Amino acid sequence: MAIAPARKPTTRVLFLVAPGEQPMFTRMNLPPFGTGIVTASLRDAGCDVDLHDLNSDLWRMWRAGEFTKADLRPFYDERAVLDYVGGARNDFLDSFADRLLAGKDIEAAQVVGISAGGDFSFLEMQSAVVIGAHLKRHYGKPIVLGGNNLDYLMQFHDAFHSWWTAVITHFDAAVTGPGEDVFVDLVGKLARERTQLPMARPAPSPGVARLLGDTVLRAPDAAHRILAPDFDGLRLDDYHNFVRDRPTASPRKQEADEMWNRMQLYQFPAYLSWLANETNAQQAGQGVSGRLVMPYVFNYNCPYNCAFCTESLERVKLVHATVDDIVEDMAGLAGKYQTPYFYLFNNYFNLVNGFVEEFASRVILNGVQLHWSDCARFNSLTYERLALMAESGCRKLTFGLETASTKMLKIIDKRVKLAEAERVLGWCKEVGIWADLEIITGLPHEDEDTFAETTDFLERNAANINYFNVNRYFVAPKSLMGAKPEAYGMTLRKFPDAYQRLLDANYRWLAEDLEFSYKPQNFRVYEFDEIDGRSAEQLADVIVPKIAKLNAIQSTDFSDAWRVLSMRQDRAGRTPARFNNETMSMA
Ligand code: SF4
Structure with missing residues (x-):
């Protein structure tokens, strides 16, 4: 036996x-x-x-x-x-x-x-x-x-x-x-x-x-491994994005539905996408159904050293999955969780030479139906590569421009060439990829001239920019600027009671029943004075007009759509923070 x-x-x-x-x-x-x-x-x-x-x-x-x-x-x-x-x-x-x-x-x-x-x-x-x-x-x-x-x-x-x-x-x-x-x-x-x-x-x-x-x-970090996430056991319906779905409609109507869904999931900024989701959820079953969006990451540890970024302080070995494993993971997740929609959260997509061509051709050849978005860098992107990415399902790329001042770009070691950035934004538009930007304002010693270079760039390229996120600079201790603030013209100010002050600011956000986007900037734990420049208070005074100026350049399409949807939901009184140029802080 x-x-x-x-x-x-x-x-x-x-x-x-x-x-x-x-x-x-x-x-x-x-x-x-x-x-x-x-x-x-x-x-x-x-x-x-x-x-x-x-x-x-x-x-x-x-x-x-x-x-x-x-x-x-x-x-x-x-x-x-x-x-x-x-x-x-x-x-x-x-x-x-x-x-x-x-x-x-x-x-x-x-x-x-x-x-x-x-x-x-x-x-x-x-x-x-x-x-x-x-x-x-x-x-x-x-x-x-x-x-x-x-x-x-x-x-x-x-x-x-x-x-x-x-x-x-x-x-x-x-x-x-x-x-x-x-x-x-x-x-x-x-x-x-x-x-x-x-x-x-x-x-x-x-x-x-x-x-x-x-x-x-802090002990030394362990190394990352690339894995496909496993969500089995969660109540997956709770994460549904409600999108148009009419399987018996004519091909023309189904195509129109798919275009709407791409707009909702990729083109809209988060505040509008959330509201569209809420609105659609009320029509579930009437040509609307819930779909998951899969988060996935296939590279860690950026080789660049942008001085404000937490990736800049330590040189850690790049971890990047093979194209075979990535396509297998994404196809596997798409099948298992019944969705073609992905949000990729890589440092940036085009990190390895030759990757774009290999990934896109593998997805296209294998007939894997995907829609995805990710971060990207301008350098190394050509028209042909962007066209291949679009064919493989790329719907949106978010580029970290941060500033369009050549002086500030040099200080933060961004390694972005503005002429190249403008070319890539134009090509994205041509091949049908929505291009978002990350913009940082409030960097130390950002003056009127350097700020104007950024606003000029945004105005000049408005037709090719889908949306830009306005970020107020904060000091990250695990960055070059946080580790050596004096080298970047800053003296840090630390508050002894920062923990409770942040808790109070967060509680006010809840208790006053403000809109979600008024969430306090919890990562702004330290303030700074400029060396031979402005105090933290003076910097706080100039930040709101700067944010207002940036918001005024933004396309009004999304805010108009938000107003229409929110009126339908009877929520017109509760506007997102960016409509009021608000930056909630702990002060
Ligand atoms: S900002 Fe982006 S490109 Fe720069 S170091 Fe951080 S992850 Fe890398």
Whole structure:
């Protein structure tokens, strides 16, 4: 008689996404990418992952009228949350966590992973630790925290020192940087031997934050791996984008529907796309149906060093999947989740020589039906390459121009040639790819002349620019400018109470029931004075007119469409922040 081989026991992981504010403002439209990657890695390693996005639970509680935005005040109270993590009683936080976790099989889990999200959302960061503390207190489970927001909190760890101290003291591990391999390692160790918490070990584990005395230490990041995200187990209907879908209509009508869908998913700026989604959702079943948009990434670690960017400080080896693997992943995700729509979040698409031709020809030859958008750089794009990209499904490219002042471009080491940028924008228009730009205003020593070069460029190329995002400069500590501010003509100002001030600003946004786009600029933790120039206060005074000037150049097509749709939804009084040139800060 043959003896069946002994089955390797699997580790049961409860993996949770902590909720943020978005479900209280607008429908979710994208499944959580980072969580999907870590889930794929854990399942590949043989773990049994029970995956839940608590945003879905918050959304249901919100729609059922179980709480108001103002009720959430305790989540925006530094001391209340950190005391609760430390063991203090707080009936509101405890019962709110209990309601979010209703119906989850907590007892079966050997380890709990919690993603603190990646949207610079304070509700995500605060609710992650509240849920972790609740699970430790009532169920005694080992807790591993992760998510892109931890990277943000670690960059500004001096401002969030109390948060880090509580997390490192009371949880089993907090992961910064890529989590796909670190989680597998931690889950295995925590399920086997719970003798010593990883964060208490003397030797650093890659990617796991530590305390040395009173100092918060970031361990060296683990390396990224390219994986297709795994969203199985999530309530996928909750991320539906509602688009036109009339399979029995004439080919001409179906073609027109597809053009509308591309506009909604790719051409519209986020504020309009969200509103169109809300409007369409009310007509679900009447020629409208829900489709997922898949997030996917196939390259990490940019070779450029734009001085404001978090990619600029350390030289990390490029990670890039092969064309075969990328096309296989995208075709696999499209089939599994029944959607041709993708949002790619690469550093930029055309990063490797020859990649554009190989990718596009493989997609076209294999007959894979895709629609996708991504970031791109102007250099190396030709008319022929853009035409191939359009044929392979590229609908929109977002270019980081940042500024059109040659002097400022040189200072930030952007390596963009303006003549080349103008040519590429024209070609995008010709081949049918919408071209968006990222613009930064408020860089140190940006004066009237350098700012005017940017506005001139935008006006001159308006016909070829679909939309541009206006970003107010903020100092990222993990950038060249953040690491050496004096070299860029800045002296940093740090606020001792930045954490609570940011929490207060975020709570005001909720309690005053402002529109979603009024979300405070949570990454502006530091202000700066210009060396031999203007003070932070003087810079704050000039930023609003600059933003107003930029917004005035923007095409009015989208704002007109927003007004029509919002009147239909009876929401005309609540306008997006950009209509009022607002920049919410913690001040
Ligand atoms: S801004 Fe873009 S191109 Fe520049 S370093 Fe960052 S990711 Fe790379």
